[in-house]
Amino acid sequence: MTRQLPGEDLAPFKLSSQRRLWRKFIQNPVGVVGAIILLTVLVGAIFADRFVPHDPERQRLLARFTPPFWAAGGSLTYPLGTDNVGRDVWSRIVHGSRISLVVGICAVGISTLIGVTLGLVSGFTGGRVDSAVMALVDIMLAFPQLILAFAMVAVLGPGIGNIILVLGITGWERYARVVRAEVLALREREFVQAAHAIGVSNFKIIFAHIMPNTFSSVIVMATLQTAQAILAEAALSFLGLGTGRTYPSWGQMIALGRDYISIAWWISTFPGLAILLTVLAINLVGDRIRDVLDPRVV
Amino acid sequence: MTAVLVRRLIRLIVVCFGISLVTFLLMHLSGDPVSMILPEATEADRAVLREQLGLNRPLIVQYGSFIGRVMQGDFGQSFFHRTPALPLVLERMPTTLLLTFFALSLAVATAIPAGILTAVKRYSWIDHLATITVLLGQSMPVFWTGIMLMLLFAVTWGLFPASGWESWQATVLPAVTLGTFQAPLFLRMSRSSMLEVLGLDYVQTARAKGVPEWWVITKHGLKNAAIPIVTVIGLQFGVLLGGAVVTETVFAIPGTGRLIVRAIGQLDFPVVQAGVMVLSLSIVIVNFAVDLIYLYLNPQVRIS
Numbered sequence: 001m002t003r004q005l006p007g008e009d010l011a012p013f014k015l016s017s018q019r020r021l022w023r024k025f026i027q028n029p030v031g032v033v034g035a036i037i038l039l040t041v042l043v044g045a046i047f048a049d050r051f052v053p054h055d056p057e058r059q060r061l062l063a064r065f066t067p068p069f070w071a072a073g074g075s076l077t078y079p080l081g082t083d084n085v086g087r088d089v090w091s092r093i094v095h096g097s098r099i100s101l102v103v104g105i106c107a108v109g110i111s112t113l114i115g116v117t118l119g120l121v122s123g124f125t126g127g128r129v130d131s132a133v134m135a136l137v138d139i140m141l142a143f144p145q146l147i148l149a150f151a152m153v154a155v156l157g158p159g160i161g162n163i164i165l166v167l168g169i170t171g172w173e174r175y176a177r178v179v180r181a182e183v184l185a186l187r188e189r190e191f192v193q194a195a196h197a198i199g200v201s202n203f204k205i206i207f208a209h210i211m212p213n214t215f216s217s218v219i220v221m222a223t224l225q226t227a228q229a230i231l232a233e234a235a236l237s238f239l240g241l242g243t244g245r246t247y248p249s250w251g252q253m254i255a256l257g258r259d260y261i262s263i264a265w266w267i268s269t270f271p272g273l274a275i276l277l278t279v280l281a282i283n284l285v286g287d288r289i290r291d292v293l294d295p296r297v298v
Numbered sequence: 299m300t301a302v303l304v305r306r307l308i309r310l311i312v313v314c315f316g317i318s319l320v321t322f323l324l325m326h327l328s329g330d331p332v333s334m335i336l337p338e339a340t341e342a343d344r345a346v347l348r349e350q351l352g353l354n355r356p357l358i359v360q361y362g363s364f365i366g367r368v369m370q371g372d373f374g375q376s377f378f379h380r381t382p383a384l385p386l387v388l389e390r391m392p393t394t395l396l397l398t399f400f401a402l403s404l405a406v407a408t409a410i411p412a413g414i415l416t417a418v419k420r421y422s423w424i425d426h427l428a429t430i431t432v433l434l435g436q437s438m439p440v441f442w443t444g445i446m447l448m449l450l451f452a453v454t455w456g457l458f459p460a461s462g463w464e465s466w467q468a469t470v471l472p473a474v475t476l477g478t479f480q481a482p483l484f485l486r487m488s489r490s491s492m493l494e495v496l497g498l499d500y501v502q503t504a505r506a507k508g509v510p511e512w513w514v515i516t517k518h519g520l521k522n523a524a525i526p527i528v529t530v531i532g533l534q535f536g537v538l539l540g541g542a543v544v545t546e547t548v549f550a551i552p553g554t555g556r557l558i559v560r561a562i563g564q565l566d567f568p569v570v571q572a573g574v575m576v577l578s579l580s581i582v583i584v585n586f587a588v589d590l591i592y593l594y595l596n597p598q599v600r601i602s
Contacts, residue, residue, distance in 0.1 A: 138309060139316030142582045143574075146540035147558070151324050151574045154562035231439050235544050238441045239559050251439075258445055258548070262453045269449075272442035280437040 024292045031291075034284025041278050045097040052091035053077070056248050060086035065264045081266040083256060089266060092248040093274050099237075099249045100278065103164055104230040108222050110168025115175025116218055120206050122176065123183025133176065140173040146235060153241040160243040163236060167229050178221060182214045216293040223286035227279040234275050250275050302593060310586050314579065321575045322364045324567075368575070374568035378561070383568035387554055387576050393463060394553035395580075397545065398538050400469055401476030406531060409481040413488025414523075417496060418515060428485060435482030440541045444475035444548040461550040472549045479541045480534050487530045491523040498522075525592065532588030536581035 026032055044051055063086040067074040074081065080089040122133035140148075149166045156162040186192060187210065195205045236242045237251025250271040257268030336344055348354050352363060367373070373383040416428040451471060452460035459468045495501065496519050504514045543555030550556070554573055561569035 135309075135312055135316070138313050139320065142313050142317055142536070142585070143320070143578050144536040144540035144581065147543060147574055147577055148320075150543070150558060150562055151321075151570055154565070154567070154570050155324055227437070234439050235441060238439075239544065239547060241559075241562060251441075254439075254442055254445065261445060261449050265449055268442070268445050272439065272446065275439050275442065276434070276437050280433060283433060283437055 021292050025288055028288055028291070030284055031288025034281045034288065037277060037281035038285055041097055041281065042101065044094050045101050048094045048098060052088070052094050054088040054091045056087060056091040056095040058087065062086065065260070067264075068266050080270050081264070083253070083267045084260055084264070089253070089270055092253060093250070093271055096248045096250045096253065096271065097274065097278070099160065099243055100230045100233060100275070103160065103167065103233040103243070104226045106164045107167035107171065107229040107233075108226045110164065111171040111225065112175055112218060112222050114169065115172035116179050116211070116214070118172070119176040119179025120183055120211055120214075123180035124187055124202065124206050124210065130180070134180070137173040137176050140170070143170070145170045146232060149232060149236060150239070150241060153236060158241055158243065163233055163243055167232055171225060171229065174225070175218065175221060178217050179214050182217060183210055186210050186213055220286060220290040220293065223282060223289055227282040227286070230275065230279055230282070303590070306586065306589050310582060313582050317575060317578045317582065318365060318368060319361065321571050321578070322361050324571060324574070373572040373575075376561075376566050376569045378564045378566040378569070383566075383572040384576075386569055387557065387572045390552060390554040390557050391576065391580075393551060394539070394542050394546065394555055394577075397469070397472055397476060397551065397553060398535070398542050400473035401480070401542070401545075402531070402535070402538060404473055404477035405479075405481040405484055408477070409484035410488045410527065413485045414492050414515065414520065416485070417489045417492035418511075420493065428489070432482040432486050435478055438478070440475060440479040441544045441548050443478055444471065444545055447471050447475055448548070463549075463551045463553075468549075472545050472551060475548070476538065476541050476545045480538055483534065484527070484531065488523065488527050491526050492519060495519045495523040529588060529592050532584060532591065535584045535588075539577055539581060 025035075060082070063078065063082050064084055066078045066082040066086075068081045069076045069079050071081075078088050078090070080093070082088055083092075118133050118136075122130045145167075148170045152166045152170070153162060156166065191209060192205060195209055200209075233242060233249070234251035234254070237249040238255045239251075240255065242251055243249050253271040254268045257264065257266075257271070260267055336347060339347075352360060355363075371384050375381065376383045376386055379386060412428060416425045419425055448460050448471060451457045458471050459465070460471075462468045463472075492515075496515075501514060501518055504518050505511070509518075539555075542553065543558060545551070546553040546556040547559055554577065558570060558573035558577075561567075561573065
């Protein structure tokens with residue numbers, strides 16, 4: 001059990017505070033709508049096979065370029081139409097959500113782990129360690145994430161593991177910067193001084209006492225960065241540098257549909273709408289979490 | 299002020315070296331660069347090439363040699379085009395920079411006035427519409443926006459060409475695509491910056507003195523609100539360049555971004571290295587220029 005020192009604020013992790021935060025979250029309908037959409041996408045991704053009428057990779061050349069069900073020539077068998085080789089667009093969109101969510105969540109997990117650790121150590125230690133880490137942050141920020149990701153994928157090759165790794169190690173610098181700024185303020189607080197005074201080790205001070213107080217900012221950032229990671233994965237897939245041909249991905253579907261845009265507009269349109277809806281939902285939830293965790297917002 | 303400039307310059311040099319190091323290491327990430335150049339050669343032939351290229355020397359020596367060559371503009375020969383890599387990149391840079399400039403101009407011209415308007419008309423239907431626009435704009439993938447604009451304005455209505463860069467009409471859809479990529483952020487920034495400034499005491503004093511509202515906003519408010527806006531616009535140049543890479547692919551524009559993407563597909567690493575380095579250095583120089591502009595505009599930073 002963590003010993004709580006005078007002045008230490010672990011409020012977000014007390015049960016009554018959790019309930020209070022939850023009530024604050026559900027007060028705003030926009031955040032609730034975002035959460036519902038996100039939950040729907042998550043459930044759809046986890047139980048994809050139960051929500052789709054067809055195998056996403058099964059080709060039916062006789063049914064190629066079938067329009068959506070409401071258009072002339074369409075049918076409810078293929079509710080959002082089929083692509084150039086007769087694969088069901090709806091089935092591929094639902095299965096494609098797995099790629100986007102897995103890549104988004106795992107990439108952000110890696111970025112958070114690297115960034116938070118470096119931010120904590122850099123902010124607390126100061127001196128040359130801080131200067132070295134901040135110089136590294138400046139260098140990473142100088143590279144546009146997408147261009148660096150392209151270059152790394154070029155070398156490592158496409159594949160879901162490589163994409164997660166690339167997006168993870170090209171996105172940590174924002175966390176490091178934010179956490180470092182928080183630590184610089186927190187290390188002067190009384191509870192940290194008290195911990196020093198009673199002989200608590202630096203390692204324990206950083207990870208047991210200071211780190212929990214940075215969780216609010218990290219959670220908000222991680223939520224919003226998940227949306228960015230999904231957009232980045234879609235861009236890489238669109239350019240043919242994504243997860244490879246093993247899994248359907250929204251970016252790949254949009255790239256494929258571009259070649260047939262004049263005769264089959266639905267192939268590119270619906271995967272794009274899926275990305276829009278998912279990213280919008282994450283942004284709405286992230287914005288709401290930021291308001292909920294900000295004590296100045298009622 | 300001189301001390302601040304010197305510190306910024308030192309940081310610029312350090313960052314440039316860092317970029318060169320990351321770019322150098324890219325080639326070695328997959329293991330053996332010679333295997334990429336001669337994938338089907340025998341080990342004996344690879345050993346000969348390794349010695350010729352100096353790839354059997356310690357990594358730090360290779361890096362030193364790389365820096366020496368880069369200073370002379372030598373990134374090696376393109377594996378695909380069989381010509382020096384850097385000129386291939388540089389001849390396409392004006393197209394990429396022009397696209398980025400058009401997009402930035404469009405985004406600023408629409409988003410800044412809109413942001414000011416929504417700040418002045420806070421909580422009105424204009425403000426709510428702008429909020430929805432920002433949320434949607436930030437959630438749309440740039441390549442999908444381009445394809446949808448292509449579908450509507452090129453394929454359906456035939457108003458603009460669907461691809462290329464030969465005429466001024468061909469620049470419209472790519473510039474709008476890339477502009478909508480950043481316009482939501484500029485709108486949000488200018489709105490929040492104006493709101494902050496319009497709430498300050500000196501603005502209330504100007505209003506109390508009977509200064510016309512448009513004068514309060516433009517003369518008194520905008521001048522101070524512009525500082526963070528200008529900074530953000532400059533700092534988003536790097537993000538715009540990343541978006542330009544994708545936009546060039548969507549509209550088949552012969553820019554550096556499209557060259558890099560094709561080079562990746564062709565495993566043409568000298569071109570990838572040259573392209574990444576040139577784009578990254580452009581961003582660093584623009585960020586440095588933005589830093590200087592910020593120092594000039596903000597007297598508090600100069601004095602402190």
